[in-house]
Amino acid sequence: MANPLLTTKAPDAALSVQLHPLVLLTITDYITRHISRQQPQPIVGAVIGQQNGRTVTLEHAYEVKTDLHHQNSILINGEFFTDRLEQYKDVHKAPALDLQAVFMLGSVGGPEDEHARVVKQVQQLSGMDAVMLVLFHAEMVDQLQGGKLPITLYESVLEQQDGGEAGQQEIKFRELSFEVETGEAEMIAVDFVATGGGNATAVPKAAEQAQASSTAEASGSKTAGEKKGKGKGKSKEEDTDPDSATNVLSPEDEELIASLTAKANAIKMLTQRINLIRSYLQSLPPSYLTSTDSTNAPADDTNYVLLRSINALLSRLPLLAPPSPISNTTPDGQGELHIPPTLASAAAKEKEDVHLTTLLASLTRSIAEAQSLSSKFYTVTREKNSKDRNMLSGGGRGGSGSGFGGDEGYGGGPFGAPGGSGSTGPP
Template identity: 55%
Template sequence: MAGKATSSNPLVVTGKAPDTSLNVQLHPLVLLTISDYITRHTLRSQPGPIIGAVIGEQSGRNFTLEHAYQCKLAEKPTGDAILDGQWFEERLEMYKEVHKVPALDLVAVFALGPIEGPQEAHLPVLRQVRELTGSDNIMLLLFHPELVDSLQGGKLPISLYESVEELENDQVQVRFRELAFEVETGDAERIGVNFVATGGGNATAVAKPDNASSIAVASASSSKDKKGKGKAKAKEGEEGETNGAAPINFLSPEDDELISTLNSKVNAIKMLGERLDLIRSYLETLPQSYLTDATSTAAPAETTNFQLLRSVQSMLSRLPLLAPPDSAPENTDPGAEPPANLELAAEKERQDVHLTSLLASLTRSVAEAQTLGSKFTILQRERQTKERSQFGRGPPMRGGFNDDLLADNGAL
């Protein structure tokens, strides 16, 4: 974490490391909101300092910083930055109404600040927020713009402070103690961060049109129907070309997505190259060993990191598995040029598709044959049952001994 407190700042309680008595979890949406607020404030050249509020959940010594929003400032004759009290209370109630389950409340205030820690200019805002909310557990989150370009290794240019009151010369002095925090994220926040990361590559700078062109576009779009709009736009395009203004070409969504994908791959390749250069430079600093020089009898140094060397060896052993095959097939014509790796991969994919289609056809044929066999078995069983029933009943008896006997009895 960046921005550790130093003894040169009288408002910061000196300490070797940030306090870990509080369990503070910082969510990425807070960082995205703060960075977006700073960007818009800078590009629009807005006056006044950057001050905002952070809402989260408090449970004993556990705090979460989940959402942030910018605050409206009010003018003060002394020049100190103060908040618009009525606007602040209304906006806070709106956020608390939206985030009811779980119930969120104001837990921190964010602002810009130096690495040394909070300054005197941060105290009026903090006191005002305490009076408006009636809570003394409001933390101060400082963003350090000067550390944005110099931080590496996943560190963040922010510091989190807890306000404490100390009695000095019979007066209560407000001081700050730096707190340790950890970044916590959820599935929804991962989706939002991924959307922001991919949308950054789609940003396009568009020059603002002059007054004449904007008035022409407005009049053309409001006075004509669809057909008239098309004619007005065509006429406007012709006038723009005749005046020497180059037409603005906007990229399609497919082109934006392609550019974003290529930028992500380029950044990944750059990072991979930097990591490989770092590993190479580390290996070059190591002394010669019997693995690289058979005549060397020197023992490895005591400071040798064998775990790191085993990780490098494991990575090198996996490289052949990741490299694409560059060998030509055996049935290649000796006089012809061997096909490229892309052609070999395409041919293999084509064969796999044909084999899958053939297997599906064979499975379907087997299923149809099985169904036909079942139907034939049922019909055969019905036919045998019918023949058996007819054979058991037999034809009716006519003439013979029984008829003569019946005739004699009747005569009698």
């Protein structure tokens, strides 16, 4: 039977979705912790990314706090959802990420009514209509073949209800194809998880081990009389079996051995590189920079870039090496520890850089405030001068007079004298 929540209409333009592995790691980690803690709340989370036209990236995911409604339906905690979304937006500002999808557990058959209600709640809380749905199929985990991921991505669309009122729409979903996009940092994280996941085997508890061993001893003593003289060769092979339980390392021991092996390989490679640099420097002729007796000029094929790199490496070695304290003995026989000059000078230089940066920031801020004050003062002065000029020009013109023999004109002069351009007779 076809899923009624899946639409059959073709999209106007197909979306290109790029899924990052960190989203998958977050979802699986959330599901594992949720199941191991036996939490009753449903599994609901949000996925953020960026959208450029019809290209959408799903880069980070996080869990969402939910509450159970009185009718056993999922209800998202609106305050938690809004605050957490704003926090992720503040962290991921360059490039700016926004809500793109929600993830939940679901069957292979497609979304259900509960998924549609959650998507609708997220749309109302975020104010976004285009919210995708990521369904994780838990039943497919043990049946994965060919590298297929146990997830399905759906696009939410609004369609007119059949037989409903005009303008009434319902949420439906359209399955989308996606591709996995991996960055360099994600490659390192995925490789670490994959390496650690190979050692993350289930370790039985001590009580279960003791019970299993006692059961094995009891069964062995019970059948010892029956198999006496018949299975001696087989028993010897079992005792010397290298794959027995006593010879199997625990996951912690295997991880420790792998870590020590990686460190040993790194030290071995570092030693080889140091010997290579030493051999190269020994092969060079004596230089007038290091020997005062040498008068030979450097060869034409001298690699100055490599020599400058080696010099920079040597200049950083005193900072990388652990400092040994210097003890100065006072006349009374008491020793006083002092910081080595190299480390002290480096610390002083860092402190000076911090103070210089703070001073430059304060100076820049003061200049900006002074410039703003100058602009405001210029604006106020210009307005004041403009008002003064208007008042002076208005009083000098005076009134127009009546023109019919009045003693005073319409307006007064600048000193209160009656004025007017009209004339009543000869002067």
